[in-house]
Amino acid sequence: KAGVTQTPRYLIKTRGQQVTLSCSPISGHRSVSWYQQTPGQGLQFLFEYFSETQRNKGNFPGRFSGRQFSNSRSEMNVSTLELGDSALYLCASSLEPASIFHFGNGTRLTVT
Amino acid sequence: DQQVKQNSPSLSVQEGRISILNCDYTNSMFDYFLWYKKYPAEGPTFLISISSIKDKNEDGRFTVFLNKSAKHLSLHIVPSQPGDSAVYFCAASARDSGYALNFGKGTSLLVTP
Numbered sequence: 642k643a644g645v646t647q648t649p650r651y652l653i654k655t656r657g658q659q660v661t662l663s664c665s666p667i668s669g670h671r672s673v674s675w676y677q678q679t680p681g682q683g684l685q686f687l688f689e690y691f692s693e694t695q696r697n698k699g700n701f702p703g704r705f706s707g708r709q710f711s712n713s714r715s716e717m718n719v720s721t722l723e724l725g726d727s728a729l730y731l732c733a734s735s736l737e738p739a740s741i742f743h744f745g746n747g748t749r750l751t752v753t
Numbered sequence: 754d755q756q757v758k759q760n761s762p763s764l765s766v767q768e769g770r771i772s773i774l775n776c777d778y779t780n781s782m783f784d785y786f787l788w789y790k791k792y793p794a795e796g797p798t799f800l801i802s803i804s805s806i807k808d809k810n811e812d813g814r815f816t817v818f819l820n821k822s823a824k825h826l827s828l829h830i831v832p833s834q835p836g837d838s839a840v841y842f843c844a845a846s847a848r849d850s851g852y853a854l855n856f857g858k859g860t861s862l863l864v865t866p
Contacts, residue, residue, distance in 0.1 A: 645796070674853070683755075684797075684842065684856035697851035731796055738852045741787070744796035 643668065645734050645745035653751045659720040662748045666713050666734030673715040674742060675707060678729040687730075690715055691738055719750075727752045756780045757845050759857035766864050772830040774860050776843030779824065783845040787854070788817060788828045791840045800841075801828070833864045 646665040654660050666673050674697075675687040686699035690709035707717040713734070719726055729749050733742035758777045766772045774788075784805040789797035803810040803817045803826070810817050816829045830837055843857040 647796075676854070676856075683858040684844075684854075686853040686855070689851065689853060697853050699853065733796075733854075739848070741799050741802065742854065743799060744789075746794070746796045 647745035664715045664732030670734035672735045674733045676731045722752045757857040763861040769832045772833045774828040782847040785846045787844045789842045
């Protein structure tokens with residue numbers, strides 16, 4: 642069974658631009674969560690989608706948004722990029738919200 | 754504020770010995786705890802979990818202990834192997850907050866031959 646797939650693996654953007662990251666969950670998994678990892682803050686929860694609905698959201702500004710499609714694939718978008726948005730963005734999927742989450746290898750975003 | 758804390762950024766253990774990784778939490782609503790292992794350039798890999806109704810869970814060389822009164826959990830690896838060298842993250846979740854994972858900042862384990 643294929644794992645969680647995140648694309649692209651690396652991305653370089655400039656301040657003010659916007660970016661879209663993609664996540665394909667494990668087949669059959671309906672819950673997708675996004676996390677941001679930075680050296681200073683560690684791994685922080687961004688949001689979770691289940692059956693195309695955002696069911697949970699972390700403490701991030703509105704510039705961070707996401708969506709989930711009917712095939713459970715998910716995208717997250719960051720608008721008006723800031724230097725502090727440079728981070729590893731990790732997607733995780735599970736059968737349902739109360740199940741074990743399995744992570745992808747992440748997208749490394751660098752904002753210059 | 755950090756609700757899950759791993760106070761040891763790094764740990765070095767000899768091959769064959771026991772590795773003990775510790776984790777403390779502050780939120781008494783947490784009812785599910787997990788350990789993830791992370792190699793460089795890869796995402797975290799699920800290792801073992803424990804529900805708050807238990808105080809111990811074992812899976813092969815890995816055992817997690819939970820002390821709810823002390824709000825403390827630990828991961829024991831016996832015997833430690835060089836391939837166990839990685840960063841270990843402790844995570845906690847609560848049904849009341851939708852099972853979002855709250856992570857510690859990780860402990861880097863080095864197992865030397």
